[in-house]
Amino acid sequence: MIEIRNLHKSYAGHDGPVEVLKGIDLVVPEGTITAVVGPSGAGKTTLSHCISLLEKPTSGEILVDGRDLSHLRGRQLRSARRAIGTIFQHSALLRRITVAENVALPLRNLGVVQHEMEDRVAELLDRVGLLHKANAYPGQLSGGQRQRVGIARALALRPRILLSDESTSGLDPETTAQILDLLASLRSDLGLSIILITHEMDVVRHVADQVAALSDGRLSEYGSLPSLVADQDSAVGHQLLPVSALPLPPRFDLALELAYRDGAVDPEWFTRLAVDHGIRLALLGGTVEARGDIALGRAVVGIHSEQYRPAIEALDRLGIQARLRDDAARSTTHDETPLEVVA
The missing domain is CATH 3.40.50.300 (P-loop containing nucleotide triphosphate hydrolases)
Known part of the structure; x- marks a missing residue:
């Protein structure tokens, strides 16, 4: 050592x-x-x-x-x-x-x-x-x-x-x-x-x-390395697993930044959100890589504002951290309304 x-x-x-x-x-x-x-x-x-x-x-x-x-x-x-x-x-x-x-x-x-x-x-x-x-x-x-x-x-x-x-x-x-x-x-x-x-x-x-x-x-x-990639405030984490995102489609009014918190995230999480919770997302960009038996992942998705809270909670249960992409919205919590930052 x-x-x-x-x-x-x-x-x-x-x-x-x-x-x-x-x-x-x-x-x-x-x-x-x-x-x-x-x-x-x-x-x-x-x-x-x-x-x-x-x-x-x-x-x-x-x-x-x-x-x-x-x-x-x-x-x-x-x-x-x-x-x-x-x-x-x-x-x-x-x-x-x-x-x-x-x-x-x-x-x-x-x-x-x-x-x-x-x-x-x-x-x-x-x-x-x-x-x-x-x-x-x-x-x-x-x-x-x-x-x-x-x-x-x-x-x-x-x-x-x-x-x-x-x-x-x-x-x-x-x-x-x-x-x-x-x-x-x-x-x-x-x-x-x-x-x-x-x-x-x-x-x-x-x-x-x-x-x-x-x-x-x-x-x-x-x-x-996994903890830095999972840390959405880490500049190094963003450099390690960069994500280029498409513009937010007109029919969606919020964009979320996602980061895998756990190494064993279900690869079908996107489908599970839709089938199990009725949550529709637009995948705007993402990167997922295997590191041994650990998955490193980041993504940007579009979502309807009325589904914001259930999406945050469902993603959290799936081992994925989520927050609003807009810088002004990054202090938003589950108890705060995101409507103030609708694009």
């Missing part, structure tokens, strides 16, 4: 210190993947450098399995870095040596004996499906294969933490999915704590257990 406590990082500027990280608190439990997202300049790269111990935080703590690594120096720092493996955006392989030699670099630097190093390299390349490419050079590999070699190298010293810094950026969708599936299997098989730095919401939705959003150096949102 990795725990980040009140992490600050400042750099010297022309007019004094420039604070980039402003008190980050984050926990990544063992065997989970936490995605860190945010716009350019939010502090993602700086956070990545602090976690990998490439840069020393100005203040705060970085604990791996309860041990604070943030203030170590010299030999202790070099030893502590072994607990954190890093996968870089462009694999960062040395092109003049073979795939096997690239994976062996951390072991060779550590002084591991030759036969143990060879066994470990073969084990790692087999784990990422590239044992047959051991004697190839990076230039002979595809982008996805180079990233797999980078993953094998990151695992060489048996780290407890795996930091993936934009490792799927620039890869095609199929290759991206393969890399993410590999990371998910490593998370499960090795009990790794994985931190995924990315700007790609498709990547987050595919593999993350938790999501942490940075904004101006602060943690603006943090939670499990």
Whole structure:
């Protein structure tokens, strides 16, 4: 497990210190993947450098399995870095040596004996499906294969933490999915704590257990992926599962935003509303995705105002949250009339 406590990082500027990280608190439990997202300049790269111990935080703590690594120096720092493996955006392989030699670099630097190093390299390349490419050079590999070699190298010293810094950026969708599936299997098989730095919401939705959003150096949102998608006030949730909606048809006078609250929502909920409750809806837009055995869903529907209250109650029983789409109506409750916001 990795725990980040009140992490600050400042750099010297022309007019004094420039604070980039402003008190980050984050926990990544063992065997989970936490995605860190945010716009350019939010502090993602700086956070990545602090976690990998490439840069020393100005203040705060970085604990791996309860041990604070943030203030170590010299030999202790070099030893502590072994607990954190890093996968870089462009694999960062040395092109003049073979795939096997690239994976062996951390072991060779550590002084591991030759036969143990060879066994470990073969084990790692087999784990990422590239044992047959051991004697190839990076230039002979595809982008996805180079990233797999980078993953094998990151695992060489048996780290407890795996930091993936934009490792799927620039890869095609199929290759991206393969890399993410590999990371998910490593998370499960090795009990790794994985931190995924990315700007790609498709990547987050595919593999993350938790999501942490940075904004101006602060943690603006943090939670499990299903809980953020279900939270209608979550900006990250809307980015994770965006919905484009058609205009409200003239025969309907209210629009509702829906979000799956429970992972086991009946896929026939739309029909059940009509058959069991006589509630007519117009489906204006929606997105539903399976995440393992959990369904993530958002939708926008049109409804007649006289059916508003029974629809809200019926949807709630079906595990679906609903609220008026109009911003001025979002404070409306079951006991308030929605007629004031009829379009």
